Amino acid sequence: MTDQDVPTSQEAVTGTISDEVVIDITSMNKWFGDFHVLKDINLTVYRGERIVICGPSGSGKSTMIRCINRLEKHQRGKVEVDGIELTDNIKKMDQVRREVGMVFQHFNLFPHLTVLENCTLAPIWVRRMPRADAEETAMRYLERVKIPEQASKFPGQLSGGQQQRVAIARSLCMEPRVMLFDEPTSALDPEMIKEVLEVMVDLAESGMTMLCVTHEMGFARQVANRVIFMDEGQIVEQAPPTEFFRNPKSDRTKLFLSQILHSEA
Amino acid sequence: MEGRGHIVHEKAQTLPPPVMSVGIARWLKDNLFSSPSNVVLTFVVIYVLWLIVPPFLDWAIFDAVWYATSRAECWDTGDGACWAVVVTRFDQFVYGDYPVSERWRANLAFVLLFVALAPVLFDGIPWRRHLVGFSIAYPVVAYILLIGGFGLPEVETARFGGFLLTIVIGITGISASLPLGILLALGRQSDLFIIRVLCVAFIEFIRGVPLITLLFVASTLLNYFMPPGTSFNLLVRVLIMVTLFSAAYLAEVIRGGLQAMPAGQYEAAKSLGLPYWKTMRLVILPQALKISIPGIVNSFIALYKDTTLVIIIGLLDPLGIGKATLSDTTWQGLSTEVYVFVAIFFFLCCFGMSRYSAWLERRLHTGH
Secondary structure, eight states, rough: OOOOGGSSSSOOOOOOOOOOOOEEEEEEEETTEEEEEEEEEEEEEEETTTEEEEOOOTTSSHHHHHHHHHHHSSSEEEEEEEEEEESSSSHHHHHHHEEEEEOTOOOOOOOOOHHHHHHHHHHTTTSSOOOOHHHHHHHHHHHHTTTTGGGSSGGGGHHHHHHHHHHHHHHHTOOOOOEEESSSSSHHHHHHHHHHHHHHHHHHHHTEEEEEEOSSSSHHHHHEEEEEEEEEEEEEEEEOHHHHHSSSOOOOHHHHHHHHEEEEE | OOOOOOOOOOOOOOOOOOOOOOOOHHHHHHHSSSHHHHHHHHHHHHHHHHHHHHHHIIIITOOOOOOOSHHHHHHHHHHSBBTTTHTTTHHHHHHHOOOGGGGHHHHHHHHHHHHHHHHHOTTTOTTTHHHHHHHHHHHHHHHHHHHTTTTTTOOOOGGHHHHHHHHHHHHHHHHHHHHHHHHHHHHHSOOHHHHHHHHHHHHHHTSSOOOHHHHHHIIIIHHHOOOOOOOOHHHHHEEEEHHHHHHHHHHHHHHHHHHOOOOHHHHHHHHHTOOHHHHHIIIIIHHHHHHHHHHEEEEEEEHHHHGGGGGGGGGHHHHHHHHHHTTTTTTTTTTHHHHHHHHHHHHHHHHHHHHHHHHHHHHTTOOO
């Protein structure tokens, strides 16, 4: 692989990473029936880190980040978020989920509520914020994702890119300490991917701790401080993006990169 | 042209849509005379209507007798319907045996019913927030007005009858069975084994038994279960049975709506930290109930009409009053008039529910 594969047009995001551990996963295993989806996952995430997770489909990327806010239950090993261990204790789970925002591939906005109501729902009912304050916060984040003029519309009236930006704003309104992105641009038309990625870059620049499952390698190069490659339920390789793209160590990573970068060019 | 590229340098103009010819003539052509077979169908229907409608109108209105003291007098006066039977017995059809001096209480409860329903059914009502308080208090108000207390003399529920009885059973059944149905539907989907099994058992049992059977149980068997000496009002027992019966059906209708919800909605709510009940109340139920509106209203209409079954345990609903009227020698043989009249009452109520649900569906449409 040559240097030309690495775009230099966009400036890389450089944020400060503290040594405070936000997520600590040790020997996590999970099965779907007989199928061993996650095999001995070990991962420590520090405050301010921007991690991109890539890998072929079915490699367990989404399942892994869904275990972080317990949308999926791990069966063996230990997951700690902000020092709270994930167990069946529902109260503690809600406490963890409040601090961990998540953006989904299919947006999952609440179609019966307006954009503004989507954004104020959790702050009002979970954080018990007064309505006026919640609306003010919501408008601030809607402005940040550049969509304040759509506040009174319903999600069904927006484009995919706009919906995904609302979904990001909705998560941010809870002022989470970590943001999880599960293939946020995979369901979008090509011309809408950019507007969502711009919002995510902006978020990374603000110092948000982010874990992002995505196939957008340009985004990984620009934003990530660490790229994780997963295959068949394992973390195969992790490295800073420059090293990861220029000098992949394992054969599986090389194969994956040659396929994905070929199609990108 | 072949093989050559094609480039457009100017933007295409934006034009208004073509003007459709409008008006009655156009509508008739599009809807009634669009094809030869449609023309034939239209004329056949017109012919059939011409055969049916004028004679019916003659019978029901133009040749009808409105005032008479007996059937014989009716038949001497005209060839049409003898509405005199309904006019004479109107108060009985409305109130049953409710004491004449206390009927103003039933009237007042009926008027207040609309005041209580308005803020629940329509969200554009002024002072809605305050009126909802009244809606919540209404059952107590209605109870005191209809049965007595606070200085109002007591009226035995055995004297309730006619439309009054239908409305009491119908409205109570509808408003009590909806929340119960929602709880049963949620219970059936619960992660907690015991709750799930109890809900499934209840729903399946109630659905597997005819309402008439339940009403018989209500009128006789329940007494055996109760400690000796407790007298349990028959109307209350009927209300409980009708409510349970309707709730079981509603639970299944609502379960259909719940199952139509994409998993992503639950996940989004969870990921925001919303606990179970808030997720249900704020995210899942508003959408699931909206999908279920046609089925829910269907159940309500069925319940409302099923209230007539109380006749078999001796309560005098409109059909009961009708039967009593027809067994009176003065009015014998006028069953058509009596049943048409009762049918009109039920049709108006049920058609009203149907229109409301259609309106509500349009009102809740948010473009998804």
